[in-house]
Amino acid sequence: MAAFTRDGVGKRVAYYRSVVRPKMTQRQLADAACGALGTIRKIESGERGVTDATLEAIAHALGVDPTRLRADRGPALRAVHDALPALSAAIATYDVPDDGPTRSLISLRTAVDEAVTWRLGAQYTRIVRTLPDLITELARAYHQASAQERSELAGLLASSYRSADAVAYKSGARDLSARLVELMRWAAPESGDPLLAASVAYVRTETFFAARAHAPGLRALEHALDSAPSPNEQCQIATRGALHMRAAVIAGRARDAAAAATHLAEARTFADQVAEGVYYGTAFGPDSVRIHEVSVAVSLADGHVGRALNIANEWKPPLDMSAERRSGFYIELARAQLWSGLADAAFESLKAARRIAPQHTREHPWVREDAATLRRLKRADSEELTNFAEWCAAT
Structure with a gap:
């Protein structure tokens, strides 16, 4: 049309x-x-x-x-929501893919890397239009490949499932997201790469967030840390640091301040040893840890929210960080500002998140909740806020 x-x-x-x-x-x-x-x-x-x-x-x-x-x-992300059934159909045949052509391993690797770039940039429409066919092709290539090539194709499958999961999870398709996580958990061991298995444990935490099973989620991450390779090289250091970073957030959701502080401290230690970058599909480094400090403070709430405001007063995410992570910072900050009675500042943060990653912001449940709250706080006559609330379907 x-x-x-x-x-x-x-x-x-x-x-x-x-x-x-x-x-x-x-x-x-x-x-x-x-x-x-x-x-x-x-x-x-x-x-x-x-x-x-x-x-x-x-x-x-x-x-x-x-x-x-x-x-x-x-409606928000209509194209994404309409395309989810095709994604579901693609993963249903992971073990019995349709016959058809497959590209070279180099071409498939390039296509998967492109999808990772889209995921980090929160470009969900592009992902959902491309991934169903790519996942089917990767499954076909995996089952046709020699033993030597299968391990890399398994890794590419895990990465493509992760990109698809970003769309499913952010769009609220929790059952589809859980299925994709399970497929990641199947593919990772097939790759023979223990760092990939650790990165899948990072993603699996989504299922615990969705179920509000924070304490079990923390245990799962700590088990993954016990199983992760020793941090001797850059990728190993970053992967372990990312697991600690994730564990800090879910510990915050579990209201376990001591565990959150311990994992944050470990994450900072590892972040000091590597440059900010993307390791096995996960952004990690000093800036990522700062963003997660804000997230932990908001998760712990009560007397911890001031920490989020202090970080934001001293530091902002650099422009070269992934769009999804930068927008997440402003979404978390908006909640801290709203809880602190800073309604105008909270709205500015939500607008900043929208400018950075509109699709990610629009689908985030906190954005809808906070926009609805702002409309009730003496700002009902604000046309700009009303338009924003309608844009993200706040009620």
Whole structure:
């Protein structure tokens, strides 16, 4: 279905390119959206319509949610939710994939790496449109491969399941997410890589968060730490540090302040030994640990919230961090500010999260809860807040 310029789409594209992203030229937008300069010019001038696929590519290049460019601002992430059944069907045949062609191992590796980049950038629409076919192809390649290639293909499957899980979990499809986690747990041992198994333990924590089973989740992470390889090299150090970082958060949710402090201290120790980066699909380093300090403070609540505000007063996530992690920082900060009576600051943080990763922000349950609370706190007459609450479906 096309979104036509008569509805003002072209004007909105021009506005976000020239006002919200003032340093972006039409050529830069065309390059970033993998389109032609002439196409961008015609769209902005109203000479041609825009397909959904082109509009989404432009929106990703501008760093805005596609619905902000459309005239009909439909339900949140409709395209993502509509595509979830195809993802579910793809994983149902993991052990009996359909016959068909498979690309080379190098090409498959490139495709999986691209999906990881989209996951870290919270570009869920791209993931859900690509992953069903990619997962099916990877399963086919795995079952056809020689023993020598199977281990790497198992690792690629685990990584692709993780990218798919990011969409399922963030979209509230908890059963699908749990199935993907179990497939990760199947694939990781097949890869023969103990660090991959540790990274899957990190992701598995989602199932404990979803079930509010925080104490068992903490035990599972501590068991994973006991089984993880000794931290002698960069990836081993980062993987162990990430597990401690995750354990600190779930300990906070369990209201175990002592365990949270212990795991945070361990995470800081390991973070001091590596540069901020992505290790086995997980961002880790000094900046990631700071963000998790905010998360732990919010999880512990009560007398700990001030710690989140203090961190935010002294430090902000650098621009080169993954979009999902940066937006998560502002979502957590907004909750701390709201609890501290700083309603205006909380709304500014929510808007910052939206600018960084609109899809991630829109689907986050805390965003909907906090936006609804803000509307009730003497701000019902704010058109901007009302629009924001409607955008994220706050009730």
